[in-house]
Amino acid sequence: xxxxxxxxDPSPAAPARRTFFTQxxxxxxxxxxxxxxxxxxxxxxxxxxxPVTSANRWxxxxxxxxxxxGCDECVSACNEEHGIVGHGRPETDAQWIRKVDLxxxxxxxxxxxxVLCQHCEEPPCVDVxxxxxxxxxxDGIVLVDKHICIGCRYCMMACPFQARSFIHEELxxxxxxxxxxxxxxxxxxxxVHRVDKGEQPACVEACxxxxxxxLVFGDLNDAEDQLTKLTRASATRELRPELKLNTSVRxxxx
Amino acid sequence: xxxxxxxxxxxxxxxxxxxxxxxxxxxxGLFAAHHxxxxxxxVTGMTNRVVWGMPHVFAVFLIVTASGALNVAxxxxxxxxxxxxSLSRLSGLLAxxxxxxxxxVLVLDLGRPxxxxxxxxxxxxxxxxxxxxxxxxxxxxxxVVYLWMMFEPRMNRFVTRVGTLAFAWRIILTxxxxxxxxxxVARETFSSALxxxxxxxxxxxxxxxxxxxxxxxxxxxxxENLPAELTGKLARLLGYFVLSVxxxxxxxxxxxxxxxxxxxxxxxxxxxxxPYSLLxxxxxxxLGTLVPAVLLLSDRFKHAVxxxxxxxxxxxxxxxxxxxxxxxxxxxxxSIVSGFSESSTFFDGVIAMYRPSLxxxxxxxxxxxxxxxxxxxGTRVLPFLPVPTPDQPRA
Numbered sequence: 001x002x003x004x005x006x007x008x009d010p011s012p013a014a015p016a017r018r019t020f021f022t023q024x025x026x027x028x029x030x031x032x033x034x035x036x037x038x039x040x041x042x043x044x045x046x047x048x049x050x051p052v053t054s055a056n057r058w059x060x061x062x063x064x065x066x067x068x069x070g071c072d073e074c075v076s077a078c079n080e081e082h083g084i085v086g087h088g089r090p091e092t093d094a095q096w097i098r099k100v101d102l103x104x105x106x107x108x109x110x111x112x113x114x115v116l117c118q119h120c121e122e123p124p125c126v127d128v129x130x131x132x133x134x135x136x137x138x139d140g141i142v143l144v145d146k147h148i149c150i151g152c153r154y155c156m157m158a159c160p161f162q163a164r165s166f167i168h169e170e171l172x173x174x175x176x177x178x179x180x181x182x183x184x185x186x187x188x189x190x191x192v193h194r195v196d197k198g199e200q201p202a203c204v205e206a207c208x209x210x211x212x213x214x215l216v217f218g219d220l221n222d223a224e225d226q227l228t229k230l231t232r233a234s235a236t237r238e239l240r241p242e243l244k245l246n247t248s249v250r251x252x253x254x
Numbered sequence: 255x256x257x258x259x260x261x262x263x264x265x266x267x268x269x270x271x272x273x274x275x276x277x278x279x280x281x282x283g284l285f286a287a288h289h290x291x292x293x294x295x296x297v298t299g300m301t302n303r304v305v306w307g308m309p310h311v312f313a314v315f316l317i318v319t320a321s322g323a324l325n326v327a328x329x330x331x332x333x334x335x336x337x338x339x340s341l342s343r344l345s346g347l348l349a350x351x352x353x354x355x356x357x358x359v360l361v362l363d364l365g366r367p368x369x370x371x372x373x374x375x376x377x378x379x380x381x382x383x384x385x386x387x388x389x390x391x392x393x394x395x396x397x398v399v400y401l402w403m404m405f406e407p408r409m410n411r412f413v414t415r416v417g418t419l420a421f422a423w424r425i426i427l428t429x430x431x432x433x434x435x436x437x438x439v440a441r442e443t444f445s446s447a448l449x450x451x452x453x454x455x456x457x458x459x460x461x462x463x464x465x466x467x468x469x470x471x472x473x474x475x476x477x478e479n480l481p482a483e484l485t486g487k488l489a490r491l492l493g494y495f496v497l498s499v500x501x502x503x504x505x506x507x508x509x510x511x512x513x514x515x516x517x518x519x520x521x522x523x524x525x526x527x528x529p530y531s532l533l534x535x536x537x538x539x540x541l542g543t544l545v546p547a548v549l550l551l552s553d554r555f556k557h558a559v560x561x562x563x564x565x566x567x568x569x570x571x572x573x574x575x576x577x578x579x580x581x582x583x584x585x586x587x588x589s590i591v592s593g594f595s596e597s598s599t600f601f602d603g604v605i606a607m608y609r610p611s612l613x614x615x616x617x618x619x620x621x622x623x624x625x626x627x628x629x630x631x632g633t634r635v636l637p638f639l640p641v642p643t644p645d646q647p648r649a
Contacts, residue, residue, distance in 0.1 A: 087296070089296055090599060090600075090601075091301035091302065091303065091601065091606075091607070092295070092296045092301050092302060093302075094302075095302075095599070095600050098598050098599060098600045098602075099598060099599075100590065100591075100596050100597070100598040100600075100602050101596070101597045101598065102591055102594040102595070102596055103594060103595045104593065104594055105593055105594060105595060106593065113591075115590060115598075115602075124438075124439065124440055126378075126380075127378075127380045127381065128380075128381050128382070128383060128437070128438075129378055129381055129383075130373060130377070130378060130381045130383035130384040130387065131372055131373055131376040131377070131378060131384075132376055132377070132378040133376075148369070148372050148376050149365075149366065149369075150364050150365065150366050150367075150369045150370070150372055150373050151364045151365015151366045151369075152364055152365075152383065153305040153306065153365070154381075154383050154434075156302070156305040157305060157306065157438055157441065157584075158438055158439075158440060159440065160439075160440030160588070160590075161590055162302075162303070162588060162590070162600065162602070164302075165302050166295065166302060166305060166365060167294070167365070168294045168295045168296035168301075168302075169293070169294035169295075169296045170294060181366075182294055182365070183291070183294070183295075183364070183365030183366040184365055184366060185365070239590050239591060240440070240590065240592075242592075243439060243440065
């Protein structure tokens, strides 16, 4: 569009007419695309009685070039979405997603990345959980069943990303879609309540709203999905690759 | 060979006074647990970084020690040393009491101890923790049967068979407990197959030490001494067990030092990571290994207090060792992105602060007291104690 506006036009009335057509074109395009986007969302939505299957594998791609140092919109959105409120005790307050500032030991290059549950294909937290409260859905989302979590914290010992939090005190302001409980362990659910409705996780939406678009959510099993195309187009890495966990959260450009 | 006669502990002011002190400690532990559960774990020193704290040090110590407390019974019935037979019953009772004490601490520290029934009805068999639930309850069951075989003259002929099963079971149990840490592949301090045999050696050492201490206590409360000859043998055995633990510890650290990726954690635990480095050198190495090894093995230090002092130091050293291993291993930051320095509001890249709180001490000491209380009351209720032979001196 910028390129069009830069084209030379000899007519004096051209600028106004050009602006009109440009805006009209954008409007028409939005009108045409919006239902389509919505349709894509609805196509991803799952009926309540429909079982989760391995046909999907939900994942997240994080573009470290686009992720802004000092921005924590994804963290705030996650906290708001799940009713996570601190008690002024950072060592025991829950964090489902956090910004980690990194500095290359060799070159001094600095960057900032969000770290959350990596939704591993072979999750150590699920392996070690004595009661099976930590589990992985067929679509790759790793969750904690709050009804059978006994609060032993062995999953926290096993998590390679320190992505889990223990609820150390009474909770207030809980959301109905994100049940939590004192004395149990929790972590990022990839906004499973939204994903099941065909929506994007709150952190992804917030990053998009801020105009950074550093987070892309999608289906790693769908060859036509934007996420899959992006992961194929550029080199991605998983955190702690030596553990060979095949994480659903990937990072690019670092 | 003459048949040993057993009788219960004698009721005395000293006996009930000791039980009274233990009851107070147990009640303190229960109160601490109630406080932790009702207020939430924020009242403890444990955090999202140091998720297992002082209660786990005590719980693991008691569980590992429970397995080793069966040493005397195993030596008698599996290895056929009949001179140890007189203390076999005590050995079995002590093993059960220590395990109950350890499991109580572990359960009362859970975020949801009210869901114990869930842990008993939902199993994930990929989890070594779930396997340990079977190993612990199975061990209790086997020890109870083992004691029955010892107590009931008609069943005595099965003692060797049940004793062999108990011996095998406790080796597997300690392997399982060590593997709770050894299987933590994500944490460089723990992830090691060496932890399983190290825990077996620890169980032999700590179990013998506690047998000598609590055995001496229960005999003293009825105005007698532990049989001198057995005490001497057990003390010597304990000395060798202490050395075997130190061998595993040395090999473990040397292996880590050889690997570039582990040098940071080794520097932390051995040199600059206070209080862990101090606990290692002073608590674990000096007080827990070198001094007891000299006291227990050298003939130049033969004295009435050498054995109880050596055993007590082994217990203190054992607690220090578990503190360094469990808490030091969590305090050192886990690297998420190799080759990068990390920082965040979740304390990535920094040494985690941990200070054990009063409730944690209360719960842990309460568990130790519960084990001792069950042991003492057990000796009062049933004939666990051998009647002294005429040549045995009275205290």
